[in-house]
Amino acid sequence: MPRNDDFGDLPSLMPDSDEIKATTKHPKAVPSASQGAAVAAASPRQPTRHVAASRAAQPSNTPQVVGKTSGTLWTLVLLMLVTVVGGGFWAYNKLTDVDLLLTVSRGELDHARKRIGELEALVVATDVNSNKSGTVVQTQVKLIDDRAKERNKFLDTEIDKLWGVAYRTNRPAIEENQKATDNNTATVKQHKEQIQSQGQLFEQQQTALQAQQTQVDKVTNASQLAVQQVEDQLHKLVLLQDKLAQVLTTVTTHEKALSDQNKTSLGHAQLAQQQAQDVAALETTIQQQQQTLADLESTVQQQEQALVEMTVLLESAGSADQADALSSRVNRLESNARLVTALEQNASQMDERVFMVEQSLDSVDSFRRDTNRSLDQVRAQIRNLAYGE
Structure with a gap:
């Protein structure tokens, strides 16, 4: 994995076998630079270590420093594990919620499709009925219009007759009233x-x-x-x-x-x-x-x-x-x-x-x-x- 490359520069958590033997045989001896280099070359885990020189330069109490660094690393690892577990749990919950939403939305879509089909059937039926009723209404309107036209023609003729009779009878009275108004x-x-x-x-x-x-x-x-x-x-x-x-x-x-x-x-x-x-x-x-x-x-x-x-x-x-x-x-x-x-x-x-x-x-x-x-x-x-x- 590519994350192992990031931890290549870090020191190992456990001491090497050579270091353990050296510490047991010579507890108070200070390792030389050549020995540090040989140990670094003989280590099968990490062929190229940049920390060898620093270890050669360290005093005789190197095991205490290695213990402190290993504790911090373990805490970091635990924190990472906790975060990974928490993130996985949160992602699992979110995925379950999304799945539920998808199922609900699918059900609603199915219901909507059914409703749309029913509405289309109703629209087709109402269209047919409206066409039929529209034709009936048009025929009725034509009949009413024809009757109204005939009625208006009859009324116009009657009004013309009455107007002519009234004008003939009332014309002298109107002229007299006009003269009277002029005199007045x-x-x-x-x-x-x-x-x-x-x-x-x-x-x-x-x-x-x-x-x-x-x-x-x-x-x-x-x-x-x-x-x-x-x-x-x-x-x-x-x-x-x-x-x-x-x-x-x-x-x-x-x-x-x-x-x-x-x-x-x-x-x-x-x-x-x-x-x-x-x-x-x-x-x-x-x-x-x-x-x-x-x-x-x-x-x-x-x-x-x-x-x-x-x-x-x-x-x-x-x-x-x-x-x-x-x-x-x-x-x-x-x-x-x-x-x-x-x-x-x-x-x-x-x-x-x-x-x-x-x-x-x-x-x-x-x-x-x-x-x-x-x-x-x-x-x-x-x-x-x-x-x-």
Whole structure:
């Protein structure tokens, strides 16, 4: 075997016979180099030994070294034997497992082959049955298709007949409906235009009402100013009355003094006459002031009455309510414009509402004229009072 070549260089486990004899005869003699060479040449086991020189060079205790090396070799051999036995046992187990797997796989393959044969037989049988059923189904489908075609032809002819009859009978009604729809669209357009015009009128009315409201505010402010001016005039007149009372007291004292001194001198008489004239002039001015006060009181009463009338008219007019009413009416007109059946009624209602709006506008215009006149009168009176002062 080739493994024996690897162990050729190793020393032998047992000593040679020559070495045993030499050790027994000369236990303390050291072998020479020539003896080592002769022993090596005389050894029949290993003709060429490379360890002879080393043994010749060893001392007299060579047998102990040979024992140690032989022990290690025996351990190696035992280990190798154990590994070989273990590997063989493991390989035997693996081979048995593989054999079992092969047997199982062969059984499964046989079962699969049998199953495949059965399936092939079933496939052949189903193919034959499917061919037969396919032919039957095709014949049935052809019959159903032919029946459906005949039915469709019959239905098409009947539908054509019914369509012709319905078209002939419904054609005049369709034309009338088309004309009615055209007329309704025209009327709807007219009503939309009317609604737009009403919206414009409503906006104009709102602007007019706002302008009137501003004028009323101006009138109220002017009346308040006039009242304040009248109060100032009254205060001034009260002051003048106080001054006149003081002057009258002084005049009475002067008259008494003049009556006492009338006999003394003519110059005092003239002074008394002048003072009497002054007193008469003061009395006339007092009367004039009293008349102006009466006139002012009457103007104040007239202004108060005018303000009351204005408030009553404003409450009766109700600009906000009119605006809400107009907006609701416009919404109603828009909703009624969509209804074709009630177009004439909506038109009549629109005419009535326009007439009512025109009346309200006329009333507002008359009220505005009255307010302007009253304002002109108040301004004229204020100017007269200013010039009188």
